[in-house]
Amino acid sequence: MTHxxxxxxxxHIALWREGCTLLEAMTPxxxxxxxxxxxxxxxAIHKELTWGLLDPHSASLFDARLxxxxxxxxxxxxxxxxxxxxxxxxxxxxxxxxxxxxxEPGHVNSHPSRSIGxxxxxxxxxxxxxxxxxxxxxxxxxxxxxLD
Numbered sequence: 001m002t003h004x005x006x007x008x009x010x011x012h013i014a015l016w017r018e019g020c021t022l023l024e025a026m027t028p029x030x031x032x033x034x035x036x037x038x039x040x041x042x043x044a045i046h047k048e049l050t051w052g053l054l055d056p057h058s059a060s061l062f063d064a065r066l067x068x069x070x071x072x073x074x075x076x077x078x079x080x081x082x083x084x085x086x087x088x089x090x091x092x093x094x095x096x097x098x099x100x101x102x103x104e105p106g107h108v109n110s111h112p113s114r115s116i117g118x119x120x121x122x123x124x125x126x127x128x129x130x131x132x133x134x135x136x137x138x139x140x141x142x143x144x145x146x147l148d
Contacts, residue, residue, distance in 0.1 A: 006053055008091050019045040019062060020098040049092075050085075059085040061092065062100050 022042045023031075030036050034043075050061050058081040059066055066089045070077040077083075093099050 008088075008095060012049060012053065012092065013095050015045050015049050016061075016092045016096055017098060019049070020096075020100060023062070023100065053088050054081050054085055057081075061085060061089050063089075064100055 019042055022038045022045070026036070026038055026042075031039065033039070046060055046062055050056075050058055053061070057079065063085075065071065066082070066086045070082045072080075072082070
């Protein structure tokens, strides 16, 4: 299935919510160590969402760096589907009202991807509820720009 044929589903939204809840509950040390049941479940969610909507070499949808301009060479950004990853991340945030946020700089988890096994992006994020962005839409009503 190509990126253009994929739609945001209720399952994607449920996984995003669960991933954000897990991140919210983790301490910086727990996240950095990556050995807890929550960390293992988060890795599984990250993998299912990112690999399911994009591919294994794409930037993690939980990576807060996707909220800004790409800091990589253009050819690398294109190879890891940066613009498409940004569109999916925005769609998930809009559909749920949950915005993943980075842990504060200097925490023990400043590079947690090494410890929790996320290879394509640091994903040094936590999630919080951003009620102002909640759309009240279910997955069947959500259109992902640039993906049709």
